[in-house]
Amino acid sequence: MEEEKQTVMVTPGEVLGRTSEIKAGRGAYAARHNNTVYASLTGFRRTVPAAPNSPDQRPTVEVTGHKAHGPVPEPGSIVIARVTKVMARTASADIMCVGPNSVKEKFTGIIRQQDVRATEIDKVDMHLSFHPGDIVKALVLSLGDARAYLLSTAKNELGVVSAESSAGATMVPVSWTEMQCPLTGQIEQRKVAKVAS
Structure with missing residues (x-):
């Protein structure tokens, strides 16, 4: 699986997928109450495939800011x-x-x-x-x-x-x-x- 091209723009709170299928990376977080991964900042959605030898084969979804972004509030911070x-x-x-x-x-x-x-x-x-x-x-x-x-x-x-x-x-x-x-x-x-x- 190739890395997605950085063209899909997402905003905070947008649903990126289910935790059963993807892991939350930078700029994303998983909500435990409904097992959904959300974007925590505005930017481009990017999917990083799991390493071939990783026991967890779910890809990681990241959101990379369209501008140099500082820290982002996340649940628990x-x-x-x-x-x-x-x-x-x-x-x-x-x-x-x-x-x-x-x-x-x-x-x-x-x-x-x-x-x-x-x-x-x-x-x-x-x-x-x-x-x-x-x-x-x-x-x-x-x-x-x-x-x-x-x-x-x-x-x-x-x-x-x-x-x-x-x-x-x-x-x-x-x-x-x-x-x-x-x-x-x-x-x-x-x-x-x-x-x-």
């Missing part, structure tokens, strides 16, 4: 994102870093009300958890719909890591749910990331 909009049930954010590396393309993330924290989920108020401009540390759950990644801040070490107060100062976390402005002393509600001590 930790990302740093800037909150852009907060609504009643969701918050939107632009993903800036995957792990320690900054991204080169624009990736959007959505934090749903049920993914903000692990306890008292029904009492979560999105407007008291995040504000536009907040920098959050979050876990990528999956590639959701509308080309946005579903993010979670439901672990103690995830949540707001940096926020600006109305006075324009960088606030200091004082508890799991509060940050304080060092200039005015005013306390604001947030879903704060626990800092490793």
